[in-house]
Amino acid sequence: MITTDFNSFPEHRTNFFALLKSIIKYNFQQLYNMPEDKFHTIMNCIVWSIKHELSTFSDLGLDLLYDTLQNLTSSIEIMNIFYGRYFLSLLRDLFEVLTDGFHKSGFKLQCRILFCMCKVLTSGFVTYFVNGS
Amino acid sequence: METKTNYIRGTLGQNYDEYNRILQTAQTNPEILKDDNVEAKINFFLRINERLAYSVGLPYGSFLVQFNDTLNKLFIYYCTETENQVEAHGKLVLNYLTVKRMKTISKEILKLYNTYIGRSSISNITEANSVIDSFVLPLVNFLPTFSKAIPEVKEAEFLNLLTTIFEKLNIALKPELVSTFLSSVF
Numbered sequence: 001m002i003t004t005d006f007n008s009f010p011e012h013r014t015n016f017f018a019l020l021k022s023i024i025k026y027n028f029q030q031l032y033n034m035p036e037d038k039f040h041t042i043m044n045c046i047v048w049s050i051k052h053e054l055s056t057f058s059d060l061g062l063d064l065l066y067d068t069l070q071n072l073t074s075s076i077e078i079m080n081i082f083y084g085r086y087f088l089s090l091l092r093d094l095f096e097v098l099t100d101g102f103h104k105s106g107f108k109l110q111c112r113i114l115f116c117m118c119k120v121l122t123s124g125f126v127t128y129f130v131n132g133s
Numbered sequence: 134m135e136t137k138t139n140y141i142r143g144t145l146g147q148n149y150d151e152y153n154r155i156l157q158t159a160q161t162n163p164e165i166l167k168d169d170n171v172e173a174k175i176n177f178f179l180r181i182n183e184r185l186a187y188s189v190g191l192p193y194g195s196f197l198v199q200f201n202d203t204l205n206k207l208f209i210y211y212c213t214e215t216e217n218q219v220e221a222h223g224k225l226v227l228n229y230l231t232v233k234r235m236k237t238i239s240k241e242i243l244k245l246y247n248t249y250i251g252r253s254s255i256s257n258i259t260e261a262n263s264v265i266d267s268f269v270l271p272l273v274n275f276l277p278t279f280s281k282a283i284p285e286v287k288e289a290e291f292l293n294l295l296t297t298i299f300e301k302l303n304i305a306l307k308p309e310l311v312s313t314f315l316s317s318v319f
Contacts, residue, residue, distance in 0.1 A: 027306070
């Protein structure tokens, strides 16, 4: 109901992202254990919010993505699966908001996320890119 | 605990008796719940309770547990009625005062739970379990109503309530319960 545009149902939108934030913070494991298509929907929600024109939502989206990446560090296996699925698309989306000029308010967090992703590549923990694709 | 319950009961005075009378009549004649005057009384009762929950916090649960079952039934009744009205006459009815009143009651019920859980200072797993057993588990009955509803009828307060539940009761929430809530939202 909130993916068709950026403006409808503002109250639902705000509450939905607050809910997503609390799930990522407290119940990330259950979130990750959800069926693949549903987890994919959640990741799409996060990416979608990063691209939102209002800085309130785009900064919240960056926060959510950063928390998600931080939660992944608990398991190398989960890291491998997650980055195998989302690394390239996340990198593309991140560069999109970094360079479009509309999301300057999130520059600091965008760089932090980029740093996180580069660190994953150089850490050697994620072997998917070498073995998997 | 009993003294606190009696004190809260005393504060509500005849509003609680009035609420019980309305619900008893509604068992034989559910149409009474659509009456303007009755809706206003229920709304007033809920708002007083929300303020009580805000001030009293966790001990308010001993009073809420006496009528939370009826609150849940009211929530489902008003949500279903709103859905029926929209199905019969289109989304335009959402601007009518009669439908707005029904939506207000649903919202107030969610707000009451949200305030109670949010204001409860839960310090150990026993208290958290008691809140989950008494108030969170029955909320599972709301999920089909929420997930089936059309976007305009879905209450944003429900998402707020879930946020509060995840934040305040995370020490005792079972993974299965979290998954059940998540699957209704996504």
